[in-house]
Amino acid sequence: MTIDQMGIRKAVMELGLFGDEKTGILRRFGVILSALPSTLYVYREFDLIQQMGGEPSRKLAEKVLIDAAQWCANGTFGGIMASPEWKALIEPQIQNMQDRLQGLIAITNCLGWGLISDYKLDESAKTLQMTVKHSYYIEAYKKRYGKNSEHPVCYMWTGVAAGYLDLLFGQKPNTFVAIETACAARSGDVCVFEAKMSKTKFGFN
Numbered sequence: 001m002t003i004d005q006m007g008i009r010k011a012v013m014e015l016g017l018f019g020d021e022k023t024g025i026l027r028r029f030g031v032i033l034s035a036l037p038s039t040l041y042v043y044r045e046f047d048l049i050q051q052m053g054g055e056p057s058r059k060l061a062e063k064v065l066i067d068a069a070q071w072c073a074n075g076t077f078g079g080i081m082a083s084p085e086w087k088a089l090i091e092p093q094i095q096n097m098q099d100r101l102q103g104l105i106a107i108t109n110c111l112g113w114g115l116i117s118d119y120k121l122d123e124s125a126k127t128l129q130m131t132v133k134h135s136y137y138i139e140a141y142k143k144r145y146g147k148n149s150e151h152p153v154c155y156m157w158t159g160v161a162a163g164y165l166d167l168l169f170g171q172k173p174n175t176f177v178a179i180e181t182a183c184a185a186r187s188g189d190v191c192v193f194e195a196k197m198s199k200t201k202f203g204f205n
């Protein structure tokens with residue numbers, strides 16, 4: 001491992017993630033960040049799923065949310081990798097694709113979304129398996145519905161898993177597609193995501 005994850009974490013903390021004194025805007029990594037309760041986003045997503053009713057509309061709504069997250073991952077992490085902060089802090093440590101992913105994960109784990117605790121990037125197969133602990137969807141789901149979900153609910157993380165591969169392999173958004181194969185909202189303690197090359201547009205089969 002050549003990437004100093006703790007060093008990146010310390011540096012991100014020292015960036016001062018607060019709104020500018022004069023504008024109130026928080027510009028970092030070439031993007032505008034905001035600090036808002038995660039339930040603001042998560043509950044809107046749950047609302048959309050619920051309003052769409054049963055199958056197969058639920059799957060369509062899930063695709064829409066995952067697709068939005070994947071585009072967002074492309075914009076945000078693409079911006080991050082083009083930023084002066086990335087070039088100064090992280091780029092000098094990068095020797096290969098595994099390092100680049102580690103750098104992205106080190107940043108992601110500072111964002112308050114939960115913790116990517118494990119991952120496996122297979123460069124020749126072009127696949128990524130990623131484990132997330134404490135996904136911010138889980139507490140929100142259980143708090144709102146008071147029970148386990150019948151389906152995986154971590155749409156943002158699903159889009160991010162595929163978005164990482166779009167960026168790492170230098171491809172257009174939606175070249176890769178991901179699914180959540182285990183979700184702590186259903187059972188267990190962790191969420192697992194698997195991303196691979198998409199055979200169809202937006203992953204529709």
Ligand SMILES: [Zn+2]
Nearest residue numbers: 154183184191
């Ligand atoms: Zn999950």
